[in-house]
Amino acid sequence: MARQVDRWRTGELAFLSACATSRTGPRFAAEAIHLTSAFQIAGYRHVIGTLWPVADDAAADIAVDVYEHLPQRPDGAPDTDRIALTLHHALRRLRQEYRRVPTRWASHLHVGR
Numbered sequence: 001m002a003r004q005v006d007r008w009r010t011g012e013l014a015f016l017s018a019c020a021t022s023r024t025g026p027r028f029a030a031e032a033i034h035l036t037s038a039f040q041i042a043g044y045r046h047v048i049g050t051l052w053p054v055a056d057d058a059a060a061d062i063a064v065d066v067y068e069h070l071p072q073r074p075d076g077a078p079d080t081d082r083i084a085l086t087l088h089h090a091l092r093r094l095r096q097e098y099r100r101v102p103t104r105w106a107s108h109l110h111v112g113r
């Protein structure tokens with residue numbers, strides 16, 4: 001049984017571009033879990049989520065930017081240990097374009113270890 005559980009806990013990155021994946025509501029004030037943290041509990045080392053609804057085109061731009069700029073390890077695999085910094089730079093690039101519209105770039109966050 002332990003080997004089967006270990007096999008499931010190999011996820012490196014979950015990128016959740018849907019609306020408000022990191023938000024809970026007043027109805028669930030006693031709950032500390034949301035979709036983003038559920039993915040981390042399920043075994044993903046790094047999860048990118050959102051705090052509020054995001055525009056589809058902005059979410060797509062951020063995802064493309066992150067995946068295009070994510071460094072690679074010597075073996076060619078993505079270096080997910082650098083995902084928080086990669087997301088930070090993607091958000092800064094979008095912020096340059098939409099400086100006065102933080103709803104387009106400020107919703108995304110990284111949860112990881």
